[in-house]
Amino acid sequence: MNMKKILNQYKLMTTIVIGLFIAIVMLGSSFSVASSTSSVEGLNVTKNEIMIKRSQGDLILVPTTPPDLLTRTRSLNFIKSTQNVPENNATNIDQIYYRVGAMRILDPTLSNVSQAQKQFWINQILSFQKSSGGFGTWKHDRSTLSSTYKAIQILQWLGYNNLNVTLVTSYLDRLRNSLTNGYNSYLKDTDSDVYSTHLAVLSYSILGKIPPNASDVAQVFIRAQNLGSNVSSIEQGGFGKQSNRFKQIFWTSEITITRAALVGLKTLNQDLTTSVNVTAALEFLISLQSTTGGWVNTYNDLIIGTSAISASHTAAALEAITLLNGTARIDSNAARNFLLSLETPEGGFKLKIISSEPSLKGTFFSLLALDYLGAKPTNTTATLQWLLNWTPNKGGFGGEPGSEPTLRETFDAVYALVLAGKSIPHRQEILNYVNSYRNPDGGFGLTGSYTESTFRAVSIYSLLGEAFPNASQTIAFLQSLQQLDGGFVKKPGAIQSYVISTYRAIAALHLLNATPTDVNGAITFLRQSQNPDGGFKRSNYDVTLPGNVSSAVYTYSAVRGLYLLNSTPTNVSGLYSYLVSLRNADGGFGPHQDFTSNIAYVFTSFWILKNIHAISNFSMIIPGNIDNIRSNYDNFTIQVFGAIGNLNYTVINLNSSILLASGIITGSGSIVIDTSTLPIGRYEIQVTAWDDTLAKVNATFTVLISSETSSPSNTTSSTTQDTTTTTQDTTTVSNNTSTTSQAPQGSNNASSPLSTEALLVGFTMLGGITIFRRKNNKHLE
Numbered sequence: 001m002n003m004k005k006i007l008n009q010y011k012l013m014t015t016i017v018i019g020l021f022i023a024i025v026m027l028g029s030s031f032s033v034a035s036s037t038s039s040v041e042g043l044n045v046t047k048n049e050i051m052i053k054r055s056q057g058d059l060i061l062v063p064t065t066p067p068d069l070l071t072r073t074r075s076l077n078f079i080k081s082t083q084n085v086p087e088n089n090a091t092n093i094d095q096i097y098y099r100v101g102a103m104r105i106l107d108p109t110l111s112n113v114s115q116a117q118k119q120f121w122i123n124q125i126l127s128f129q130k131s132s133g134g135f136g137t138w139k140h141d142r143s144t145l146s147s148t149y150k151a152i153q154i155l156q157w158l159g160y161n162n163l164n165v166t167l168v169t170s171y172l173d174r175l176r177n178s179l180t181n182g183y184n185s186y187l188k189d190t191d192s193d194v195y196s197t198h199l200a201v202l203s204y205s206i207l208g209k210i211p212p213n214a215s216d217v218a219q220v221f222i223r224a225q226n227l228g229s230n231v232s233s234i235e236q237g238g239f240g241k242q243s244n245r246f247k248q249i250f251w252t253s254e255i256t257i258t259r260a261a262l263v264g265l266k267t268l269n270q271d272l273t274t275s276v277n278v279t280a281a282l283e284f285l286i287s288l289q290s291t292t293g294g295w296v297n298t299y300n301d302l303i304i305g306t307s308a309i310s311a312s313h314t315a316a317a318l319e320a321i322t323l324l325n326g327t328a329r330i331d332s333n334a335a336r337n338f339l340l341s342l343e344t345p346e347g348g349f350k351l352k353i354i355s356s357e358p359s360l361k362g363t364f365f366s367l368l369a370l371d372y373l374g375a376k377p378t379n380t381t382a383t384l385q386w387l388l389n390w391t392p393n394k395g396g397f398g399g400e401p402g403s404e405p406t407l408r409e410t411f412d413a414v415y416a417l418v419l420a421g422k423s424i425p426h427r428q429e430i431l432n433y434v435n436s437y438r439n440p441d442g443g444f445g446l447t448g449s450y451t452e453s454t455f456r457a458v459s460i461y462s463l464l465g466e467a468f469p470n471a472s473q474t475i476a477f478l479q480s481l482q483q484l485d486g487g488f489v490k491k492p493g494a495i496q497s498y499v500i501s502t503y504r505a506i507a508a509l510h511l512l513n514a515t516p517t518d519v520n521g522a523i524t525f526l527r528q529s530q531n532p533d534g535g536f537k538r539s540n541y542d543v544t545l546p547g548n549v550s551s552a553v554y555t556y557s558a559v560r561g562l563y564l565l566n567s568t569p570t571n572v573s574g575l576y577s578y579l580v581s582l583r584n585a586d587g588g589f590g591p592h593q594d595f596t597s598n599i600a601y602v603f604t605s606f607w608i609l610k611n612i613h614a615i616s617n618f619s620m621i622i623p624g625n626i627d628n629i630r631s632n633y634d635n636f637t638i639q640v641f642g643a644i645g646n647l648n649y650t651v652i653n654l655n656s657s658i659l660l661a662s663g664i665i666t667g668s669g670s671i672v673i674d675t676s677t678l679p680i681g682r683y684e685i686q687v688t689a690w691d692d693t694l695a696k697v698n699a700t701f702t703v704l705i706s707s708e709t710s711s712p713s714n715t716t717s718s719t720t721q722d723t724t725t726t727t728q729d730t731t732t733v734s735n736n737t738s739t740t741s742q743a744p745q746g747s748n749n750a751s752s753p754l755s756t757e758a759l760l761v762g763f764t765m766l767g768g769i770t771i772f773r774r775k776n777n778k779h780l781e
Helices: 006-026 073-081 093-106 115-127 145-157 165-174 194-206 214-222 255-267 278-287 299-304 311-323 332-341 360-372 380-389 407-419 427-435 451-463 471-480 499-511 519-528 552-564 572-582 599-616
Strands: 049-055 058-062 619-623 635-641 646-653 658-666 669-674 681-690 696-705 730-733 738-740 760-764 770-773
Touching: 073 407, 093 115, 093 145, 093 360, 093 380, 115 145, 145 165, 145 194, 165 194, 194 214, 194 255, 214 255, 255 278, 255 311, 278 311, 311 332, 311 360, 332 360, 360 380, 407 427, 407 451, 427 451, 451 471, 451 499, 471 499, 499 519, 499 552, 519 552, 552 572, 552 599, 572 599, 646 669, 658 669
Parallel strands: 696 770
Antiparallel strands: 049 058, 049 760, 619 635, 619 730, 635 669, 646 658, 646 681, 681 696, 730 738, 760 770
């Protein structure tokens, strides 16, 4: 049984975009690319390669590949559109739906709204429509059933009569699931449910249509009621999202799903007294009214308490109970008092008691619930004025346009923009938003100070290049979280140290130019959290699942924490082997061995691989001015630097698995590879080296041998012609990564006898270098 988690999919998409930004930067690259595929040095350059040419002593990128998804304008515009600032007003369909819907409850004719404002909302909604006929939640979002329903409902509220009903109906028809007779939530979905089906029914109704085979659709709602001896007492009478009692399939009974099923049946003109068990349904609905007067969504939520009680669940319960004529059986006064307790002096309503401020969603559902009770806000004028004047002005970023901002998503957005080299909009608003999380103890967090929130707040200041205010207080807060075992807890009062909270505390302190009070203790804690397989667990004290299992994120946190403290893991070779085990056939990395690849773990694995040379005491250096130091182009030289004992190495041509070189180097030295036997073509060369500790470095790069010739007459006219530099220009390659340092201007030597020869060095996603070789007027065959 497939449970849809659309919200999580949206968040995953955002995480992937941000993770890709980070992964590329952590690989040591800083470049832009363009869109064409070209032929260079007589060979076609594929879309997966990025070339760098040396001209006038500088490293200049040759545009040969399509724009990366990370640098496209649309991606950057999407990030900026998620910031809660006035310019992003009405960029999300929910903003308009909750705002207009709430206004209609107080002013059914919308007499207080100007025609210009109505037209602005109409235009925004129409811009969300796709060629399929459906609507997305924002301008470039995919179409979904939920957004389509809200769009056509808003357009009806605003009196818009020019909608292409045939096109929208066609979209709804395509969402019909032939196996269940229910409706899917989007075109590529294959898993219908009660909630999506009720949205489809409502959408057809607004368009003046009836769903095809309406009687079959009604059965989707009827069979979703949880009834019978196989259903627990707390689930009896409620409706489950994908329940089918005739097949003995039962999902958790929910207030929102119960309301959806009843509304769906009523819209289809079904008699509720004969199509559902009214008594059982009412018993379920009434049982979930809390002592505060408000409702929770499920029985388990009733156990959770205050944080689960909301205006939205209360409105759903009251609508369902009204449809079943059961309002006389509830505590209406308690419900009314609960809703009015959500009202704020400025006129808006909070969604929950624990909410920090009013919201459009909270106001809409509170007014809707009050309307079912025949009640009004304490100050109707203030509420209507709040709705008319509403504009997002918090400054932080949400996960998508129009969503409530969070500190985490603000950190992600700022980080992504910085990595993209783009200016940060509304900088002061961002800082104001971050500061709203600051607590008197110097830590940051919404419901108390947390290591994670403090780390993100400090990081945002650092990313923006701003001086952190009251740094000493925050340093003291972070240092106070260190325990006797050397690790850090996630918040004051906690007793269990964790690798992640330890890393975040160390990283935040590092950004504030401080260290843990007990550096050696922190190092010991992190080192002791390494498992025999080379990876790291959540804490040295975790002895049972799931915390004691090595994970990519724990491993990254531990290694980076040690890195910031100038230390290393105890078992470097085991660490390397563990990372190798995380890599899948698709080239990505998973959180555990044989798990699906995810960009988040590609980033964490890449970061460790990129920096493993720093914790294994050796690295491989490929000189960028190979022109000057090798006698001819038939030898390829890799220099090895570092305090090492014996370094074993092998060099393999991956195309043919032929061993090109092998041996042992003591101290610093060079690996010389004879490539004279390689004909014209492209080759994948892998260098594997390991020292006395068995810590490994794999450097995989591409060697391209060209047939193109050059002549002295081309040295000044061709932009691809290279001139020899006398300044050392090196490319460091370690663990499938490379970083390039540029030769300074004015370092050319035009009189060099090698000035008519060319060498181009390129960077590929998994690192390494690309070599284009040629001699004067000679083919390299």
